[in-house]
Amino acid sequence: MSEKRGSNKYEEDKVDLRRGPWTLEEDTLLIHYIACHGEGRWNLLAKCSGLKRTGKSCRLRWLNYLKPDIKRGNLSPEEQFLILELHSKWGNRWSRIAQHLPGRTDNEIKNYWRTRVQKQARQLKIDANSAMFRDAIRCYWMPRLLEKMGSSQSMPSLTDSNATTTAGTMEQMITPHGPPQPFSNPAMHYYYPFEGCSSYDPPGSENHSPTTSSASMPLPQLPNLSEFSSGPPDNYSGASFNPFTSGHCVDNSYGLDAMDLDPVSATQLGFSVSDYTMGNNNCVDNLGDGLWNMNELWYVRKLNEWGGI
């Protein structure tokens, strides 16, 4: 490398190299070359194909965009669930996570995490790497996804962006003067913050395990929602409101091709979709990808302010 630096040949190559978005002609050239010679040896490919791109750029274009088995479209609830689950296990190991989502690239998963998941952390003013946020994901977001996964099996119309649901919302689990009530489906207790989460104890919980109570840091009595000076959102008692979707439209549809994810990957990880499918507590809302409504978010915020962790 260094021996080339400064040489005419090197400068010529550098000047000739194209950057930025790929054109249709370049894509065609790359596809044709790989069809004839196969993948790999990217620098050689870059030289021989006639593309004025680096081997690195060719590889990326092929793996992230042109490869035939790349799945386009929105991530299905199951895929989102897998990402959240695997990220909690492995952190930012994007390529490793991508291996469990056929047709999805590490880049796509990384983008999903940054644009959707981290955005919610920012909205909540919680560090995306904190235990608080991880628990919030497990306790609120993942159950929502599980509901959707269950619903999508029996409600193909979910793929319709105009689809509405007769099911209730999170409000149905929130008493007029208290936090969300536990999910009626036992499977949901796995994620329910007051019974299953690891990092903090539920405020106001009367029957949680003593082993998880925070003896060192007494938790405040859970106040009525109306007692907060700032108060819950104006539409607390109203219809679902989502701060992530309000003011910015989020696509409600998942796309037909996003629904046919092979469920094997979930099973392999030790959980099954059917195990967690909501029963009569099927409170799917119409929030789209923003899976928490304002009440949930506000409540998580309060947990944070109480020093719940």
Next chain:
DNA sequence: AATCCTTTCAACCGCGTTAGT
């Protein structure tokens, strides 16, 4: 209609790892 702002995602970059010599 024009401008500004926000979001998304394709593409780039740097660095660590692996393979070849």
Next chain:
DNA sequence: CACTAACGCGGTTGAAAGGAT
């Protein structure tokens, strides 16, 4: 074993698109 090139991964950037004002 040392060196080099290629590869792959994760972080970051910036252009495009769409929504808000």
